[in-house]
Amino acid sequence: MSLTLVIKIGTSSLTDPETGNLALSTLALLVEVLSQLRHQGHRVILVSSGAIGVGCSRLGLKKRPRDIALKQAIAAVGQGRLMRIYDDLFTTLDQAIAQVLLTRRDLESRVSYVNAYDAFQELLDLGVIPIVNENDTVATDELRRKFGDNDTLAALVASLVEADWLFLLTDVDKLYSADPHLVPDAQPIAHVHNLEELTEVEAGEASTWGTGGMSTKIAAARIATNAGVRMVIMQGRYPNQIPRILDGDEIGTQFHPAPRTLNARKRWIANGLVPSGTVVLDPGAVKAICDRGKSLLAVGISEVIGQFQVSEAVTLCDLEGKEVARGIVNYGSDELDLIKGYRSDDIPDLLGYEGSDTVVHRDDLVLM
Ligand SMILES: Nc1ncnc2c1ncn2[C@@H]1O[C@H](COP(=O)(O)OP(=O)(O)O)[C@@H](O)[C@H]1O
Numbered sequence: 001m002s003l004t005l006v007i008k009i010g011t012s013s014l015t016d017p018e019t020g021n022l023a024l025s026t027l028a029l030l031v032e033v034l035s036q037l038r039h040q041g042h043r044v045i046l047v048s049s050g051a052i053g054v055g056c057s058r059l060g061l062k063k064r065p066r067d068i069a070l071k072q073a074i075a076a077v078g079q080g081r082l083m084r085i086y087d088d089l090f091t092t093l094d095q096a097i098a099q100v101l102l103t104r105r106d107l108e109s110r111v112s113y114v115n116a117y118d119a120f121q122e123l124l125d126l127g128v129i130p131i132v133n134e135n136d137t138v139a140t141d142e143l144r145r146k147f148g149d150n151d152t153l154a155a156l157v158a159s160l161v162e163a164d165w166l167f168l169l170t171d172v173d174k175l176y177s178a179d180p181h182l183v184p185d186a187q188p189i190a191h192v193h194n195l196e197e198l199t200e201v202e203a204g205e206a207s208t209w210g211t212g213g214m215s216t217k218i219a220a221a222r223i224a225t226n227a228g229v230r231m232v233i234m235q236g237r238y239p240n241q242i243p244r245i246l247d248g249d250e251i252g253t254q255f256h257p258a259p260r261t262l263n264a265r266k267r268w269i270a271n272g273l274v275p276s277g278t279v280v281l282d283p284g285a286v287k288a289i290c291d292r293g294k295s296l297l298a299v300g301i302s303e304v305i306g307q308f309q310v311s312e313a314v315t316l317c318d319l320e321g322k323e324v325a326r327g328i329v330n331y332g333s334d335e336l337d338l339i340k341g342y343r344s345d346d347i348p349d350l351l352g353y354e355g356s357d358t359v360v361h362r363d364d365l366v367l368m
């Protein structure tokens with residue numbers, strides 16, 4: 001059976017932590033394994049970090065700089081080097097590759113989201129391995145249009161292409177109950193069936209989870225498993241374990257996916273769009289949308305947080321602040337403030353025009 005596989009490798013596995021030099025044997029093994037998987041008929045996408053790390057090493061910088069413009073310049077140096085090395089290694093095995101650089105903004109617009117989907121499908125149909133990274137040189141935190149980390153980017157790509165598996169290759173062999181570099185008796189976690197179990201562990205180990213690199217991997221698991229993608233956290237030094245995992249070996253931490261129920265447009269609403277604000281719902285409204293599949297009406301809204309325009313995405317949360325759904329609004333935040341708590345029949349009088357009956361129509365709403 002042909003599977004769609006997304007493999008993400010982090011800087012910690014691609015480079016030697018002491019020298020900053022490329023971990024060539026890891027890279028060569030990764031290239032060999034991915035080429036073999038391709039030849040077995042699988043569709044393979046590699047999400048590779050390393051542009052900034054390789055750029056620093058190329059320019060002889062001993063420390064990762066903090067300055068954003070400098071980091072963006074360094075990424076431009078490193079990305080070219082990185083692709084040159086990948087191309088040399090993959091070409092040795094006669095495997096074609098492609099460079100795909102994405103920003104968060106590219107997935108926000110429905111048109112470019114669909115374009116990205118089409119481009120990936122063409123590349124995979126051609127037997128090419130796309131190598132994806134964030135377009136660090138143009139994406140900036142200030143504009144809120146960065147993925148921020150490649151774990152999230154990899155999960156969004158896996159959701160976009162409806163992957164079967166997402167492998168996150170890192171410098172630890174599993175997810176543990178706490179950072180194993182700091183807590184020697186941390187317990188390994190082999191399977192995660194429900195991310196809520198982890199929220200408890202996470203809450204108990206907040207500082208460890210927060211400072212380590214695992215919080216972004218758990219956030220990635222939320223996106224991936226919600227989109228029906230099985231995710232694995234595993235040791236980056238041993239990419240040859242990937243085929244064994246596909247054969248059923250219990251290696252790394254496996255996150256079991258939810259049934260794939262969302263159509264492509266709803267996956268875009270859930271993962272492609274970035275919420276611009278929050279709408280707080282009363283318990284009746286939470287029940288109506290979560291248990292009965294209803295649209296959101298103004299009467300069930302308790303509070304409107306943030307500024308947003310009509311047709312933007314918002315987070316819908318309960319009175320405790322827990323996100324229960326996401327959706328595209330039929331009213332901007334200023335109008336919603338005027339009509340919140342009122343029945344739909346009252347809207348024309350309140351706003352002075354005939355508005356939509358629903359604040360978020362059920363076709364534009366995704367439960368989280
Ligand atoms: N609960 C945990 N389980 C495993 N690793 C953890 C945990 N909490 C923090 N970490 C740290 O996360 C690091 C891996 O994340 P990161 O450095 O971001 O890797 P990458 O570059 O592969 O994305 C590990 O080296 C480990 O020290």
Ligand SMILES: N[C@@H](CCC(=O)OP(=O)(O)O)C(=O)O
Pocket residue numbers: 009010011012048049050051052053075133134136148149150151213
């Ligand atoms: N886009 C950046 C990597 C960002 C990132 O998430 O890095 P990592 O935590 O090593 O996977 C780069 O190529 O340097």
